[in-house]
Amino acid sequence: MNPFVFHTPTRVYFGEDSASSCGDFLRELGGKKVLMVADAFLEKSGALKPLIESIRESTGSAPILFTDVPSDSDIDCVNNATAIARTHQCDAFVAVGGGSVIDTAKVINICLSFGGEVMDYQGLNIIERKLYPLIAVPTTAGTGAEVSFVAMVKDHGEGKKLMFGSRFLAPDVAILDPLMIVSLPAKLTAATGIDAITHDIECYVASGTYSVFTDAICLESLRLLFEFLPQATVDGGNIEARGATLVASCMAGVAFTNSGVGITHALAHAVGAKYATHHGMTNAVFLPHGMRFNLDTVYPRYARIAQFLGFADEENNGDELALANLLVNKVEALLEKLQLPLTLRELGVPEFSDENLAELTDLAAADPAIMFNPREASSDDLTQLLKRAY
Amino acid sequence: MAVFTDTDELHRVMNDLWTAIKNEKEMAAQLLSSRLIVTFHYREPDGRLTVDCSDGKEMVITVGDCNKKPVVEMFMKSSVAHEFWLGKVNVPLALIQGKIVSKGPVNKALALLPAIKPAYGLYPSVIEKNGLKVSIT
Numbered sequence: 031m032n033p034f035v036f037h038t039p040t041r042v043y044f045g046e047d048s049a050s051s052c053g054d055f056l057r058e059l060g061g062k063k064v065l066m067v068a069d070a071f072l073e074k075s076g077a078l079k080p081l082i083e084s085i086r087e088s089t090g091s092a093p094i095l096f097t098d099v100p101s102d103s104d105i106d107c108v109n110n111a112t113a114i115a116r117t118h119q120c121d122a123f124v125a126v127g128g129g130s131v132i133d134t135a136k137v138i139n140i141c142l143s144f145g146g147e148v149m150d151y152q153g154l155n156i157i158e159r160k161l162y163p164l165i166a167v168p169t170t171a172g173t174g175a176e177v178s179f180v181a182m183v184k185d186h187g188e189g190k191k192l193m194f195g196s197r198f199l200a201p202d203v204a205i206l207d208p209l210m211i212v213s214l215p216a217k218l219t220a221a222t223g224i225d226a227i228t229h230d231i232e233c234y235v236a237s238g239t240y241s242v243f244t245d246a247i248c249l250e251s252l253r254l255l256f257e258f259l260p261q262a263t264v265d266g267g268n269i270e271a272r273g274a275t276l277v278a279s280c281m282a283g284v285a286f287t288n289s290g291v292g293i294t295h296a297l298a299h300a301v302g303a304k305y306a307t308h309h310g311m312t313n314a315v316f317l318p319h320g321m322r323f324n325l326d327t328v329y330p331r332y333a334r335i336a337q338f339l340g341f342a343d344e345e346n347n348g349d350e351l352a353l354a355n356l357l358v359n360k361v362e363a364l365l366e367k368l369q370l371p372l373t374l375r376e377l378g379v380p381e382f383s384d385e386n387l388a389e390l391t392d393l394a395a396a397d398p399a400i401m402f403n404p405r406e407a408s409s410d411d412l413t414q415l416l417k418r419a420y
Numbered sequence: 421m422a423v424f425t426d427t428d429e430l431h432r433v434m435n436d437l438w439t440a441i442k443n444e445k446e447m448a449a450q451l452l453s454s455r456l457i458v459t460f461h462y463r464e465p466d467g468r469l470t471v472d473c474s475d476g477k478e479m480v481i482t483v484g485d486c487n488k489k490p491v492v493e494m495f496m497k498s499s500v501a502h503e504f505w506l507g508k509v510n511v512p513l514a515l516i517q518g519k520i521v522s523k524g525p526v527n528k529a530l531a532l533l534p535a536i537k538p539a540y541g542l543y544p545s546v547i548e549k550n551g552l553k554v555s556i557t
Contacts, residue, residue: 035517090513153523162491193526197518227556238510275422396531401512 034241035195040166040177042204044277046269049207050166052124053088056104059163059202061122064093065115067135069127069169073097077210078126081167085124089227094118099127102306103134104184105148105192112141119364123164125201125215126210126344128222129309131174132166134211136181136199140162144356150193157196165195166201169210171262171275172222174229174283175202187412199358206280208273211312222251222257223275223360227252227361228313229282232292234335236402244285254278256339256364263368290402293394294320300393307377313332314370315377319415321358327405329354336360367381374420377411382420389417422464423502423554430467431483431497432549434460437505438471440542442479450535452476456528459490462498492529495521502554507540 043051056064064085072078073095085093096111113139127134140151143161151157175181180195214222230248233239240248254274259272267324297320298312325332332354336342340361346352362372371377382390393411394400400407407415424430442448442486452473457469465539470544473479482488490521496504498521513519547554 033513035513052434107479142423152525153521154526155518156523190525195451195515195526239513239516290516396527398530399526400513401530 031242032238034243035240036175036241036288038242038288039197040176040204042206042280044273045205046209046273047080047207048205049126049210050084050198052081052167052205053084053086055165055203055205055380056085056122056163057088057125059122059165061163062089063091063116063118063122064122064124065094065111065138066124066137067096067099067131067390068125069099069110069131070097072126075213077207077213077405081124081126087389093124094120099131099134101130102184103130104356105318106186107134108137108141108148108183111138111165111249112173115142121162123162123367124167125164126169128168129175130172132168132173132175132201133181135164135166136201137183137194139336140194140199145226151194152192154193154195155192157198159195159198161198161242164201165192165203165205167205167207167210168276168279170214170218170360171211171272171279172225174226174279174286174287176195177280177283178287179332180287185361191299204280206273206276208269208276211272211276212266212269214266216266217369218310219266219275220259220263220370221308221314222318223255223310223371224314224368225310225366226279227255227259228281229286229291230255231317231335231361232294232402233282233286233289235324235331235404236289236292237401237404239289240331241289247281247285249282249335251278252335253339254281256360260364260367264360278330284326291399292320292403292406292417293323293400293405296394296403297419299413300376300401301416303381303393304390305379307379311371311377314365315372315374315419318358318362318365319419321361323407323411323415324403325354325358326407332357346412353358379420387413387416404408423499423552424465427465427467427518429550429552430462430465431469433546433552434467434469434501435481435483436546436549437543438469438479438481440546441536441539442481444538444542447535447538448479451487451532452479454528454532456492456532457488457490458500458529459486459493461495462501463495464497464499467498490524492522492524492526494529495523505540505543507537
């Protein structure tokens with residue numbers, strides 16, 4: 031067995047209406063004045079009311095609400111929210127939303143806990159001690175931000191993403207409440223679900239960093255997603271399916287934050303950074319290409335996934351290469367079933383000029399995710415994959 | 421047993437290695453094109469080395485204190501640096517384990533990893549030249 035490290039500091043609480051227990055956790059964690067970072071539409075829809083009430087009951091005062099978070103959060107947003115949190119002397123955070131909202135709350139928490147500027151903390155493993163309490167309530171089932179050790183926000187001035195990574199960034203509590211995601215539109219349900227599937231598949235074959243812990247988590251997460259993601263997409267009100275995808279996404283988050291992702295994410299980050307495409311949908315486009323690129327290197331691992339998911343039959347049982355190929359075909363079939371874009375063109379990406387292609391190749395080559403890919407990718411490999419995905 | 425007996429020995433070895441890298445045209449060209457200033461902070465024994473590629477023409481290596489503001493800073497034990505240059509460190513795992521700390525835009529530094537891989541071949545002779553009694557296999 032290879033050396034590995036596995037760590038998951040976040041307490042996960044799952045259940046229907048569990049979000050309204052938010053205040054109980056705050057009481058335990060010790061927060062007195064809460065900054066609630068949330069998606070604006072949740073405030074308008076009234077979805078935040080039970081959480082706000084619960085926080086008011088446990089702390090004696092309503093949380094300060096910050097909802098001005100763009101879909102691709104940035105430094106300005108973090109600085110604005112940090113200033114508000116300082117003014118109100120906040121000492122705890124509740125993040126309610128998708129990955130961007132939760133990541134924003136993590137970075138605000140760094141600035142408030144340690145002082146100074148956002149840029150002081152960019153990097154990996156710089157933060158070496160505990161931050162203020164943070165509770166995350168995800169309203170999408172895909173990013174895994176509610177349990178991950180990383181946060182990314184954009185520096186629009188420089189046109190780049192800033193990465194913050196430390197095990198102390200992981201939220202203290204993740205509340206998985208299926209009622210919080212029932213209104214997620216079908217397309218976003220599908221796209222965020224594919225993000226989670228990509229986390230699982232890339233983590234399962236990550237270069238020398240996966241472990242028996244992440245293996246077990248990825249496999250069960252994939253089983254849940256293959257079974258329930260189509261149902262959650264077609265019937266958003268199906269609480270069982272919503273709950274299963276929410277849990278599976280969280281599991282994928284636990285796994286990938288311990289083992290990393292790979293080439294699909296590196297390419298998706300590059301295209302997303304340049305053309306502001308949706309992360310889950312961009313992953314959906316690249317996933318089959320990334321898997322085929324890695325197939326020769328990791329086909330026994332893909333075969334194990336296919337076997338676990340019950341794809342093996344008399345014809346291919348025991349033939350690892352056939353099973354690995356079957357897995358890629360099953361992923362493609364799922365993407366079609368979910369009616370997700372299958373090419374970058376369908377995603378609205380304009381035709382590549384040579385210059386753009388070179389820029390995207392460089393971005394993908396410099397993305398930290400590429401380090402974890404099991405097969406080394408040259409610039410030429412990345413360029414070919416970008417062309418193929420178009 | 422520590423790889424380096426003291427800071428002087430650590431500085432001597434790392435300076436020799438980076439000078440050898442500087443003299444390898446292809447490797448140096450790729451590093452210079454990054455225009456980065458990277459400072460490596462070592463501990464056990466303590467040490468520091470800064471590689472300045474900012475002008476894109478000449479790689480400037482400074483051992484010890486340096487008044488240039490680095491774009492990226494890397495922190496690690498000296499023994500981790502030694503293992504790294506022997507090609508024995510799984511960098512992703514070391515980052516996950518917290519054995520390597522990176523401050524600044526880590527992607528810029530990580531993008532240079534493929535470019536400096538040929539330096540693994542230079543390191544054993546640097547070790548030998550400095551008379552270090554450590555295993556290099």
